Amino acid sequence: MYSLETIISLAKRRGFVFQSSEIYGGLNGCWDFGPLGVELLRNIKEQWWQEMTYRDEIVGVDAAILMHPRTWEASGHLAQFTDPMIDNKTSKQRYRADNLIEDFIDRLEKKKKSEEAKKIREQLESVENNEDYYRIIIENEIPDPVSASKDWTEVRNFNLMFKTFIGPVEAASNTVYLRPESAQGMFVNFKNVMESARQKIPFGIAQIGKAFRNEINTKNFLFRTREFEQMEMQFFIKPGTEKEWFDYWLNERVNWYIKLGISKEKIKIKEHQKLAHYANFASDIEFEFSFGFGEIEGIHSRTDFDLKSHQEFSGKKMEFVDTVNNERYIPYVVESSGGVTRSFMAFLCNAYSEEEVEGENAKLEKRTVLRFHKKLAPITAAVFPLVNKDGMPELAHKIYKDLQKAIPVQYDTSGAVGRRYRRQDEAGTPYCITIDGQTLQDDSVTIRDRDSMAQIRINSSQIADYIAKELNS
Ligand code: GAP
Numbered sequence: 001m002y003s004l005e006t007i008i009s010l011a012k013r014r015g016f017v018f019q020s021s022e023i024y025g026g027l028n029g030c031w032d033f034g035p036l037g038v039e040l041l042r043n044i045k046e047q048w049w050q051e052m053t054y055r056d057e058i059v060g061v062d063a064a065i066l067m068h069p070r071t072w073e074a075s076g077h078l079a080q081f082t083d084p085m086i087d088n089k090t091s092k093q094r095y096r097a098d099n100l101i102e103d104f105i106d107r108l109e110k111k112k113k114s115e116e117a118k119k120i121r122e123q124l125e126s127v128e129n130n131e132d133y134y135r136i137i138i139e140n141e142i143p144d145p146v147s148a149s150k151d152w153t154e155v156r157n158f159n160l161m162f163k164t165f166i167g168p169v170e171a172a173s174n175t176v177y178l179r180p181e182s183a184q185g186m187f188v189n190f191k192n193v194m195e196s197a198r199q200k201i202p203f204g205i206a207q208i209g210k211a212f213r214n215e216i217n218t219k220n221f222l223f224r225t226r227e228f229e230q231m232e233m234q235f236f237i238k239p240g241t242e243k244e245w246f247d248y249w250l251n252e253r254v255n256w257y258i259k260l261g262i263s264k265e266k267i268k269i270k271e272h273q274k275l276a277h278y279a280n281f282a283s284d285i286e287f288e289f290s291f292g293f294g295e296i297e298g299i300h301s302r303t304d305f306d307l308k309s310h311q312e313f314s315g316k317k318m319e320f321v322d323t324v325n326n327e328r329y330i331p332y333v334v335e336s337s338g339g340v341t342r343s344f345m346a347f348l349c350n351a352y353s354e355e356e357v358e359g360e361n362a363k364l365e366k367r368t369v370l371r372f373h374k375k376l377a378p379i380t381a382a383v384f385p386l387v388n389k390d391g392m393p394e395l396a397h398k399i400y401k402d403l404q405k406a407i408p409v410q411y412d413t414s415g416a417v418g419r420r421y422r423r424q425d426e427a428g429t430p431y432c433i434t435i436d437g438q439t440l441q442d443d444s445v446t447i448r449d450r451d452s453m454a455q456i457r458i459n460s461s462q463i464a465d466y467i468a469k470e471l472n473s
Contacts, residue, residue: 001290002352008221010368011348014426016040016378017222029218029226036427037344039378039408041229044343045208047375048231051256058204058233059197063185065210066176071184072161074313075306076277081180082157084133085216090149096216097133097155098124104142125273130155160213162226178212183335185209186234187306190318190331194236201320201331202245204235208340220291222345229340234302236320236331242301245334246281250299253336254285257296257343261373262350268293278305285338287346296346297338304330347376351428357453360418370428371451374471379429380407381467384420386436388413396435399445399460406464425450431467435460 011017015034019026033041053060072078084097101124108117123136134155136142143150162178165171179185186193186205193205208231218224237245250269258264270293272282280303284295307318307330321328351370359365374380383400385392393413400411410429412420417434424432432448439445439460446455447466458466 001288002349002354004221004290007290007345007349007352010352010426011037011221016348029215029224031222031225031341036378040347040372040376041340041344043376043378044347045229045231045340047260048256048338048340049206049208052204052206052231052233057199057202058206058235059193059199060206061186061189061193062209063182063189063207065179065212066164066166067179067184067188069176070313071188071310072177074309075184075187076309077161077177077180078159080277081161082159083216084130084155085158086133086137086155087153088144088147088149089151089153091144091147093144093146094216097130097137098127099217100142100145101133101136103145104140130157158214158216160215162212162214179210180213181211181337182207182209182230182232183234183337184306186232187310187333188314190236190307190310191316194320201322202235202237202241204233206231206233208232220289220294222341223289223294225341228342230337231340231343232335232337235334235336237334239304239329239332242280242303242332242334246299246301249334249336250283250285253297253299253338257285257287257346260347260376261371262287262346266350270295276300278302287350289346289349294342296342297336300335300337302333302335304332306333307331347372360416367422367425369425369450372428372430374430377428377430378408379410379424379427380471381431381433381463382410382412382420382424382429383433384412384417384435386417386434390437391440392435395439395460399433399435399463403464403467407467421448421453431470433463 014036016037018032018034020030020032021027052058085094086097086100087094101120105117105120120136120140127133137152141150161180163175164178165174166176167174186207189205193199209229210227211230212227215224215226218226235245235249254267254269257267266288268286270284270286272284275282279300282298282300285297286293287296311318311330318330319328320331351372353371354366354368356364357367381403383396383403385396397411400409403409412423421432430450434446436446443460444457445460445463446457448455
C-alpha cells in the first residue's frame with residue numbers, strides 16, 4: 001500500500017489538490033482542487049447523481065447553505081453536535097479526547113503492549129460523559145504527543161458548527177450557522193418536494209453540497225477537513241419498513257463503489273455501536289486507506305426524529321396522507337450520507353499504482369499510473385503527433401479539436417512519445433491516440449490502453465465512436 005505522503009505529493013505535482021491559500025502558509029483543514037482534481041470531483045458527483053436520481057422514486061434539490069437557525073435547534077445540532085475537547089496546559093495543543101486516547105492505544109499496540117491497550121479500549125467503549133474521558137487520560141497517564149506533558153485541562157464540549165451573522169448587525173439574534181450536514185435542507189423541504197414532484201411514500205430526496213465542521217483536529221489529507229462536500233439521500237418510508245430499506249440502501253451503496261473500481265477487499269462494513277442522537281441503527285462503509293480503515297459513507301436509519309422535530313419546532317405538519325389505505329403518519333427515513341471529498345481520496349488511493357515497465361531501448365523504468373475507472377478519469381483521451389513535422393501536428397490538432405466537442409481531451413507535443421504516455425498514465429488518462437507516418441498514408445491512428453499498454457490501430461473517423469463505446473461498456 002502506498003503512503004499518504006506519496007499520494008499527496010502526486011496530487012500536488014499533477015494538479016489534483018493544493019493546500020488552501022498556500023501562498024499565505026495554508027489554512028488548516030481546507031483544500032483546493034486543481035485542474036485534474038476538479039474534473040475527478042465532478043465525475044464522482046455526476047456518477048452519484050445519475051445512480052441516485054435517474055430512477056422514478058428519487059428527485060433532487062439544492063438547498064441553501066445558510067438555513068433558519070431554528071433548523072439547528074430542531075435537528076439537535078445546537079445542543080448535541082459537539083466533540084469532547086481537551087487542552088494540554090504546557091503545549092497549548094488542543095485534542096479531541098477520544099482521538100487522543102485512540103492514538104495512545106494505537107501506539108501501545110505498535111509497541112506490542114496489547115494487554116494495556118485492550119484495557120484502555122474497554123474503558124473507552126464504556127465512556128458515557130466527559131468525566132469518563134478525563135479519568136481515562138489521567139489514570140493511564142496519557143501524554144501530549146507533542147510535548148509529552150501530562151498536564152491536562154478538564155474535558156469540555158466543543159460545538160462543531162461555524163457561526164456567522166446574517167445582515168449588517170453582529171448581534172446574537174442575527175446568528176446563523178454554516179450547515180454541518182446537507183441533510184436538513186432535505187428534511188425542511190420534505191413537503192415542498194413531495195407535493196411539487198407528486199411523490200408518494202416511499203420516495204427519496206437527493207442533494208450534493210458543501211458542509212462545514214469546525215473539527216478540533218483535522219487530519220489525513222482530505223479525510224477530516226473543515227470544509228467538505230457531501231452527497232446525501234434521504235429516503236422517506238413507512239414506519240416499520242426501515243430494516244428492509246436499510247439493507248437495500250447499504251447494499252446499493254457498497255455496490256456503487258465496487259462498480260466504479262474500488263477493490264472489494266478494500267471495503268468493509270462497520271455497524272455502529274454508539275448511535276447518533278437521531279438514529280436507531282446505522283452502519284459505515286469503510287475504505288482501507290494507508291492509515292487503516294476509515295468511513296467514507298454512512299447509512300443511517302433516522303426514524304421520524306427529524307421530521308417530527310421540525311413539525312414540533314415549525315408548527316407545520318410533516319405527515320404523509322395515504323389515501324389508498326386511509327392512514328396518515330410521519331415517515332421514517334433511511335439516509336445514505338457519503339462524503340464527496342472522502343470518496344475522492346478513496347478513489348485516488350485505490351487508483352494509485354507504481355510498476356516497472358519496459359521503456360525506451362528495452363530498459364526497465366518506473367511507471368506511476370492512476371487506474372481510475374474510465375468514467376471517473378479526469379481526462380478521457382490525449383492526442384499526440386509522433387513528431388512535430390510532416391503534417392502530423394496539423395492532423396493531430398484537428399483530431400484533438402473534434403474530440404474536444406464531446407470529451408475532456410489533452411493535446412501534447414513535447415518530448416518523446418514514451419514520456420508523453422507516462423505523463424498521461426500519471427493523470428489516469430485511459431486512452432492515448434498517436435498520429436504517425438502511417439496516418440499520413442491511410443488515415444489510421446494508434447489507440448493505446450492505459451492499463452494494458454496495448455495498442456490497436458483504427459481509422460481516425462472511428463475514434464469518437466470507439467471511445468464512446470468503451471466508456472459505456
Ligand atoms: N447527514 C449525516 C451525516 O452528516 P456523518 O457520518 O457525520 O453523517 C457523512 O457524515 C459523511 O460525510 C461521512 O461518511 C464522510 O464521508 C463525510 N464527512 C463527515 N465529516 C467530514 C469531515 N470533517 N471531512 C470530510 N468529510 C467528512
